[in-house]
Amino acid sequence: MPYTLVVNGTERRLDTPADESLLSVLRNHLELTGTKYGCGEGQCGACTVLLEGKPVRSCRTPVSLALGKKITTIEGLEQNGRLHPVQEAFLSVEAFQCAYCTSGMIMSAVALLEANPKPSEEDIARRMEGNVCRCGTYSRIVAAIQQAASRKGVTR
């Protein structure tokens, strides 16, 4: 089925089955491999991307549901060589070990801060519960999100 996706502000022409997962389309057809496969069950959050700014599990999202919507992946956060404040914060707090979960964590965190610019630790835990870091760097991720929240307040 030929169709067009709008990914990170660019229109991309594609031809895949309509039921193919958005994750597979991003990774296998658009070479956007920053979005990760972790479980294929929507349970780990490694595949999180934004659809119209809302976090979705791309492994459980058929590409047909993404047609005509603005898709943002980890590759789309950096603007003109400047990292997004959440990326900056993850770097400065070193909120990762193996970092395989990091793309999904950052995308979920970006969506969280859009919805709630000053989240408490409890807010973060509740909204990020679907993202797994098996290395266990959760406390640093919480700190990074709070740092991004405070920096965003200053810079914007």
Next chain:
Amino acid sequence: MNEPTLYETEDRQHDVPRNVYRFDLPRRDFFKLMGAGITVGLYLRPGLAQESAAQRQFSGEQLPASLAAWLHIGEDGAVTVFTGKAELGQNIRTSLSQQVAEELHAPISAIHLVMADTDLTPYDRGTFGSRTTPTMGPQLRRVAATAREVLAAVAAERWQVKPASLVVRDGRFVNPSSNQSLSFAELSKGRELVKVLVEEVNLEPPADWKVAGTSVPKLDGRDFVTGRHQYTTDMSRPGMLHGKVLRPSTFRANLASVDTGAASKMAGVTVVRDGDFVAAAAADESLAARAVATMTAQWSAPPQISEKELFSFLKNKPDPAAGIEADPPQVAGSLEEGYNAAAKTLAQTYTIAYIAHVPLEPRAALAEWKDDKLTVWTGTQRPFAVRDELAQAFRVPSSKVRVIVPDTGSAYGGKHTGDAAVEAARLAKASGKPVKIVWSREEEFTWAYFRPSGVIDVKSGVANDGRITAWEFDNYNSGPAAIGTPYHIANQRIQFHPVDPPLRQGSYRGLAAPANHFAREVHMDELAHGVGMDPLEFRLRNLNDPRLRAVFEAAAEKFGWGREKPSAKRGFGMGGGFEKGGYVATCVEIEIEDGEVRVGRVAEAFECGAVVNPQGLNNQISGAIVQGLGSALFEAIHFDKGRILNPHLAEYRVPRFSDLPKIEVAVINRKDLPPAGAGETPMMGIAPAISNAIFSATGTRLRSLPLAPEGLSTRS
């Protein structure tokens, strides 16, 4: 399924010298590959170095065999370091670079590590056992210090001064008498020097470290927050196909028959049947999966046990008739005297469930045959072992196989084998194209291997003054790591009983040390309560090792041990020990509400000699606590007759944000001691500490891991 269990390979063969490494890169090819410059290598064994150094140094046609590590300074001043270790998230790419920068007096940005590439890096047994920091660190420091001396000699010759009179900083040598300076690039230009390290060199003592010992951020961190880093799962090659394997119905099953007719007729699908291996490859990942889904197979499998029989099976299975014999017991003193001197005796049994590593990047490999040479990119902790596994599987010499490990999405002891590599290579051979295989989460939960389950019997005697007088410790199946007690006990017998296990099992972060610490430290708590002593006081009464005493005291102080009395809703517990050069003590506070246990607060003291990267160490410690919390409270693999019953994240609970306790870490930085590893030992105190805390609140003693998978109500 009958391969030797991995912890045996690890625990028992740490000291077996390996002589298989052959480094055949001719010297001229080497400089063609790397460019001219200065090269320093380090022999694996000092004796060998002395023997052959005289004839090899500066004159050999090829780099010597048995190198442990090597370093090249190019004509542009770039420093390339080669090590067989793999980066799996433990942050050694950064910590090793720091140590090279320290000795070389070069900016860390000038240093690039080539890691875990069997064609380029020296042989290495594997990245496990917390060995990188205590072994590879000093080796690279010696290589770097020697390279600095070689450069100093070149500079001194140029200026006609003594090397010792020169100052080196930020990658430049300075002649203080003339104020002239030369960069590493200028000194390496036009040279083809090879120096093989023979003599001991002076290393910077940790107390004087300026780059090592500091919190240098992860060197390529930006690649990870932008998604730019390519894990094995992200890689592709021109013309690459995706592979999918037909999995057996149960463990130990043999293929009786299979119909692959429909799959073979699908356009663009390559089907392979080779023995029990059945798989398909296609340009499209979902097409390969659909092809395998069309196959119908009959499997035959022997009878296998169910989970409820597990612990009696393990206890009764050590079977000398089957060639499985218990390790010889470690005995000291006289148990009879020990029990005679005891006022109280205690015998208890502790059990450990099977658990899974759940690395977020599943097992994956990308294999490519070119002419008769096989190259495989795969996330493994043992690239050289996987190379040999591939060579054996395809009956080719090891020199025809190259294994490259991209920085990997974690392993925790779970990526020692080359399963995905062999599968991808088999499909690549059949299809004549590169093939990538990424295991699904379900395959990962089923066809990888598990942390061994176990039964641990502890029997002890204690005098009224709190001295332990007798100690017996029998571990069935879970493993011998850290089986000995760090407490001073005159009379003891300790024994490991291997079993032919019902599930495929292997190494896991810390091997059996978390299990043995769990049994020992819960038993210690039971003894303390038995003689009416505070658990901290009781441990210190029986502890001579000053380093272990120091972490218990530091953890207790950080935690505020004894400040608050436990209640039915709030409990306090501790656990600790020593393993792999690291000393750990952990205090926890648990909260109980409606039968649910939540860990509210953890204070952990850790000491592993001199600290190389404080931030990286803190990340390892906090991460180990969180991961250890999962296996303590709720992680368990359920199985029945050769099938895994919970092979999905929805059914296998791992720690999430809501499980996160407040974590306070006290690191004792012993700059007077060499650095030890920290990947495993920080995990060992948490499980017993939680069990002991639950007891302090409820009076219920939990002796089985996981402690409260369904909360406390069903367990008490």
